[in-house]
Amino acid sequence: AISLTPTSKTAMKRFDLMFDVNVRGTFLLSRECLRYLPDSSNPHILNISPPLDMHPRWFGPNVAYTMSKFGMSQCVLGMAAELSSQGIAVNALWPHSVIATAAISNVIGDQASLAFCRSPEIMADAAAAILARDARSFTGQFCIDDVLLTDDGMTDFSGYRIDSSQPLWSDFFVPDGTPEIEPLVMPPDPRRLR
Numbered sequence: 001a002i003s004l005t006p007t008s009k010t011a012m013k014r015f016d017l018m019f020d021v022n023v024r025g026t027f028l029l030s031r032e033c034l035r036y037l038p039d040s041s042n043p044h045i046l047n048i049s050p051p052l053d054m055h056p057r058w059f060g061p062n063v064a065y066t067m068s069k070f071g072m073s074q075c076v077l078g079m080a081a082e083l084s085s086q087g088i089a090v091n092a093l094w095p096h097s098v099i100a101t102a103a104i105s106n107v108i109g110d111q112a113s114l115a116f117c118r119s120p121e122i123m124a125d126a127a128a129a130i131l132a133r134d135a136r137s138f139t140g141q142f143c144i145d146d147v148l149l150t151d152d153g154m155t156d157f158s159g160y161r162i163d164s165s166q167p168l169w170s171d172f173f174v175p176d177g178t179p180e181i182e183p184l185v186m187p188p189d190p191r192r193l194r
Contacts, residue, residue: 001014001017001018001020001021001022001068002018002065002103003015003017003018003062003064003065004061004062004065005062005064005065006061006062006063007063007064010062010063010064014064015064018064018065018068019067019068019071021068022068022069022071022072023068023071023072023075026047026049026071026072026075027075030045030075030079030090033045034083034088037086037088038086038088042131042134042135043087043088043089043135044088044089044090044091044130044131044135045076045079045083045088045089045090045091046090046091046092046093046127046130046131047072047073047075047076047090047091047092047093048072048092048093048094048123049069049070049072049073049075049076049092049093049094050069050070050073050092050094050142050172050173050174051073051092051094051142051144051173051174051175052070052073052074052077052142053173053174053175053176054070055175055176058172058173066173069173072092073092073142075090076090076091076092076140076142077140080139080140081140083139084136084139084140087135087136088135088139089133089135089136089138089139090139090140091130091138091139091140091141091142091143092141092142092143093123093126093127093130093143093145093148094142094143094144094145094171094173094174095118095122095123095144095145095171096144096145096146096147096170096171096174096178096180096181096184097117097118097146097168097169097170097171097182097184098113098116098117098118098168098169098170098171098187099117099118099119099120099122099123099171100114100117100118100119100120100162101120104117113187114162114163115162115163115165115166116162116163116166116167116168116169116187117162117168117169118157118160118161118162118168119160119161119162121159121160122145122146122149122157122160123145125145125149126143126145126146126148126149129148129149129152130143130148144174144178146181146182147178147179147181150179150181157181157182167183167184167185168182168183168184168185169184169185169186169187170184170185170186170187
C-alpha cells in the first residue's frame, strides 16, 4: 500500500491501510510461516523493504508511508535476531532503481513514467539469489538488487531496462554511499508527476 502524502493530507483510512498491509501483513505472514519454516532445509523470510536509513529526507515528504515501509524493515532486523538460533534467515531486498509496476503507472506517475524504470525481473533474480544462500550464515541483511547481483558476478543490466534511451530513476530510501551500478537520477517529485 502506498500514499505519498504529507501528514496533513494523509487520511487515517489510508494510514491504516498502509500499516495493515505493510507492517501488520509482514508481521502476520512471517509469524504464520514459523510453523513450517523449521521443516525446510534452507528456511528464509524475504521482505521487500528498504534499508533502515533514518534520514529526514525520507520522512519529510511522506511520514506515514515511510513509517510503514521502515516498519517492515524493523521486522527484518528483529526477526533476524530472534530466529537466527533456529537457522531461519530473515532478509530485506530493495530496488536501486524504480521498478515498472502498476503503482508507478497508476498511483505515482503515468504510463510514460515506466520508461525510467527497470523491469520487475531484476527483483525476481535478486530474490532468487538471496533465497539460494545458506540461511544459517546470510541473515539480517538489507540488500539492494543490482548491488547484490553485481557481487554475484553480473555485469550487464541492460536486459532489465524498460527504455534504454531514458535515464533510470533512483528509488526512495536508497542510502547515500550505495555503489551506483548504472547511472541513476532522482525522479521528479512524485506529487508533481500527475
